[in-house]
Amino acid sequence: MLAAREQAIIDAVNRLLADKGFDAMTVDEVAGAVGIAKASLYKHFPSKEDLAAAAMAHLMQAAQTMLDGVDTALPPLDKLRAVVEWTMRLKLSGHMPTLPSQNSTLRAALVAHKGYMDGLMDVSERLGAWIEAAQADASLNPALPPIAVLYTVFARACDTVLEFLKMSDGFDDDTIIALVMGTCFDGLRSR
Amino acid sequence: MLAAREQAIIDAVNRLLADKGFDAMTVDEVAGAVGIAKASLYKHFPSKEDLAAAAMAHLMQAAQTMLDGVDTALPPLDKLRAVVEWTMRLKLSGHMPTLPSQNSTLRAALVAHKGYMDGLMDVSERLGAWIEAAQADASLNPALPPIAVLYTVFARACDTVLEFLKMSDGFDDDTIIALVMGTCFDGLRSR
DNA sequence: GTCTATAGGAGGATAGAC
DNA sequence: GTCTATCCTCCTATAGAC
Numbered sequence: 001m002l003a004a005r006e007q008a009i010i011d012a013v014n015r016l017l018a019d020k021g022f023d024a025m026t027v028d029e030v031a032g033a034v035g036i037a038k039a040s041l042y043k044h045f046p047s048k049e050d051l052a053a054a055a056m057a058h059l060m061q062a063a064q065t066m067l068d069g070v071d072t073a074l075p076p077l078d079k080l081r082a083v084v085e086w087t088m089r090l091k092l093s094g095h096m097p098t099l100p101s102q103n104s105t106l107r108a109a110l111v112a113h114k115g116y117m118d119g120l121m122d123v124s125e126r127l128g129a130w131i132e133a134a135q136a137d138a139s140l141n142p143a144l145p146p147i148a149v150l151y152t153v154f155a156r157a158c159d160t161v162l163e164f165l166k167m168s169d170g171f172d173d174d175t176i177i178a179l180v181m182g183t184c185f186d187g188l189r190s191r
Numbered sequence: 192m193l194a195a196r197e198q199a200i201i202d203a204v205n206r207l208l209a210d211k212g213f214d215a216m217t218v219d220e221v222a223g224a225v226g227i228a229k230a231s232l233y234k235h236f237p238s239k240e241d242l243a244a245a246a247m248a249h250l251m252q253a254a255q256t257m258l259d260g261v262d263t264a265l266p267p268l269d270k271l272r273a274v275v276e277w278t279m280r281l282k283l284s285g286h287m288p289t290l291p292s293q294n295s296t297l298r299a300a301l302v303a304h305k306g307y308m309d310g311l312m313d314v315s316e317r318l319g320a321w322i323e324a325a326q327a328d329a330s331l332n333p334a335l336p337p338i339a340v341l342y343t344v345f346a347r348a349c350d351t352v353l354e355f356l357k358m359s360d361g362f363d364d365d366t367i368i369a370l371v372m373g374t375c376f377d378g379l380r381s382r
Numbered sequence: 383g384t385c386t387a388t389a390g391g392a393g394g395a396t397a398g399a400c
Numbered sequence: 401g402t403c404t405a406t407c408c409t410c411c412t413a414t415a416g417a418c
Contacts, residue, residue, distance in 0.1 A: 002401090005401095019293070020293050021291060021293060023214035023215070023291070024214070024291070024293065024294065026392085026393060026394085027393075027394060027395085028392095028393075028394090036401090036402075036403090037402065037403050037404075038394090038395085039395085039396075039397090039401090039402075039403070039404080039405095040401060040402050040403075042394090042395065042396080043401055043402080044401090046395095047394080047395085048393095048394065048395090077380070080379075100212060100214075100215070101351060101354060102210070102211055102212060102215065103215070138381050139380065139381060140379055140380060140381065141373075141377070141378075141379060141380065141381045141382070142381070143373075144370065144373070144374070144379065145370070147356075147359060148352070148356060148370050148371075148374070149379060151351075151352045151355040151356060151359075152352055152374055152379065154351075154355075155350065155351050155352045155355075158349075158351050159346060160292060160342075160345075160346050160349050161339070161342045161343055161346045163292065164342040164345075164346075165338075165339060165342060168338060168342075179335065179336070179339050180339075182332075182334075182335070183335070183339070183343055183375075183378070184374075184378065184379060185378045185379050185380045186332070186378040186380060187332075187374070187375065187376050187377040187378030188271075188331055188332060188335070188340060188343065188375060188376050189268070189330065189331060189332065189376050189377060190329050190330060190331065190332045190333070191332070191382070193383095196383095217410085217411065217412085218411075218412065218413085219410095219411075219412095227383095227384075227385090228384065228385050228386080229412090229413085230383090230384075230385070230386080230387095230413090230414075230415090231383065231384050231385075233412090233413065233414075234383055234384080235383090237413095238412080238413080239411095239412070239413090
């Protein structure tokens, strides 16, 4: 009941963060989307930053669930492909919250949020293991530092190419996914 | 004299936009950085959005100058590499202004700014010609729609991987450039 | 064109009743 | 825990003197 309400709040924050970003999102809008008063919102979450942190923690949970669902029999490179595709579909469908990387009070709220940090660590470690496995079987370029690969995967969540291609009509979501998956794993050059 | 002052304003805006982004940048900060009163600023530029548009127009001019300087004897793919490298070095050095892509009043100011739009068109067309030439000689993957390649090049200006790698110490700028140039053109997979 | 001073409004957060 | 009403700070923009 209380959990259900808080989940509704987090869902609204997720949508608004994906739509307009943290700065443009107002607490009034969140309250309006949930259908409660702003003061009630502040009984559940003490600040706007905490709202965003809760949404990001929820995103990490979703990521963990997705990782759990990846077929363990797949070659490691294909596991990574599945993750990148999931990330991009989330973004294309308007469910990927975006945060400004420069805002320091926001970063403070994020690192203070145990659920978010634990989720992020877990996701990073599991992806890191797949990356190293993919480099060990030489399907992934072994010359790349694993951390650079990890960040490149994470960056698909912020990729402006997706929205640009979505606006320049003529591409449906599947085509966009195929294109950006191609440039991500195979690069721009001919093979 | 007036031009010099306006150039100083634009330089300050450029730095602040690169540092904190449009929303976090305040007009007071811009005035303070230039060393004039806020009201004086508004005699030169009628709104905060116009400040940003002027900065972006200046960026387009810089891009055009850079394109002029690219050796015409280079193969088209290497011309594109030079552009991507220039973009990333600008970002790493803190001179790449970043604008929120969702802000509608800001977009209106941008499309209303003739200098910016003309510069953007010119840059896009010249890059487009290089992209098609690189696909014609098969150095660039001919299966990719040129517009997708163009956006992928533009996106290097917003790439979060650069700042992430810069923060996770152990990489200097040249190493970061080499890594991201590699993933951009050659992809994550082994060749 | 520069300044000081201020209008005007948006938005995060809170008081206090129920 | 929900509401209404309000506080207060910050920020864009302008008025008006010099």
